[in-house]
Amino acid sequence: MALLEVKNLGISFGGLRAVDNVNLNIDKGQLYGLIxxxxAGKTTIFNLLTGVYRPTDGTIKIDGVNIVGKSPSEICQAGIARTFQNIRLFxxxxxxxxxxxxxxxxMKYPLVTSFIRLPGYFKAEKEMNEKAMEILKVFxxxxxxxxxxxxxxYGKQRKLEIARGLATNPKLLLLDEPAAGMNPNETAELMETIRLVRDHYQITILLIEHDMKLVTGICEKLLVLNFGTELAAGTPxxxxxxxxxxxxxxxE
Structure with missing residues (x-):
């Protein structure tokens, strides 16, 4: 079973058909590119996958469960995390x-535990610090x-945003133009980092990217959109x- 199954996905904004009849199947552990x-509708699809928009038609399943109609927080809990084209760090x-x-x-502890700093709070904080440092080390x-x-x-801010997305423990990580604004050396380093993240954490990655060297260097399959519809799909x-x-x- 594919981790992500998208069937006949579409959305209209008034008279504008922004995405029309898009189908996407991504296997577990795959590195997939959306170009x-x-x-063309790429970010609109990310917004549909994460619950920012509700599709006019079609289904979106993660691990066989239809997530259409769920809130962004519920979809995050179901296992989808994303980064943004414009960095949104604190x-x-x-x-x-x-x-x-x-x-x-x-972290599972009662709210009162954090207010009065009971032992459970310090235990949870220690676990979070250790987990966060483990993730930061990968990057x-x-x-x-x-x-x-x-x-x-700038390049490290990009990596930090990916690290924060990874910290939600996703099954599927959506990267929206992760190499935007990077120089060639930063892009090459990012490519290795994305591969490492996929292999180390055994997660699935779907990315939007205009840097074709990055796309062809790490993606195993691609879906090409044009005017909100599928143009082609297959290997790079x-x-x-x-x-x-x-x-x-x-x-050309």
Whole structure:
């Protein structure tokens, strides 16, 4: 069974059909790319998958469970986490605390325990610190754990946002243009990090990206959108040699 099954997905905004009859099957542990020209509907699909928008039609299943109609928080608990094209860190909090904010929903202790600092609170805080540092180490950010997030270089802020998404313990991690604004060296480092995250945590990753070197370097399959509809799907080699994709996406 595929981890993510999307069937006949569509959404209309008034008279505008933004996404129409999109189908997507992603197996567990797969690195999958969603590509297409600007305005093709890629981020709209991410918003549908995470409950920001409710589809006009179609189904979205994670591990066989239909999540259409659930709230973003319920969908996060079901196992879908995302990053954003524009970085949305808590800039005035430390790197460590940014990751810990995503761990709080996994800590199970009564509210009164935190108010009066009972032993359970300190135990949970210790566990969160250890877990957060473990995640930061994967991203080579453990040495900057006490830095303000705003003081990190741009490339490391990007990595921190992915680390925070990973801290929600997702089954499926959605990355929205993770290499946006990065230089080639940062992009190459990010590629290795994404592979490491997938392999180390055994999670599934779906990403939107315009950097074709990154897409072809790490993605095992691609879906190409154009004007909200499927244009092509398959391996990177198959897709990027498709004449329709070359015309619509590469502008040739």
């Amino acid at each position: 297409g020209p600007n305005g 800039k005035k909090m430390s790197v460590l605390d940014n990751v810990k904010t995503a761990l709080h929903n996994q 080579d950010l453990d040495g900057q754990a006490d830095y303000l997030a705003s003081n990190l270089p 080699e198959e897709v990027l040699n498709n004449p329709e994709v070359i015309t619509a996406y590469l502008g």
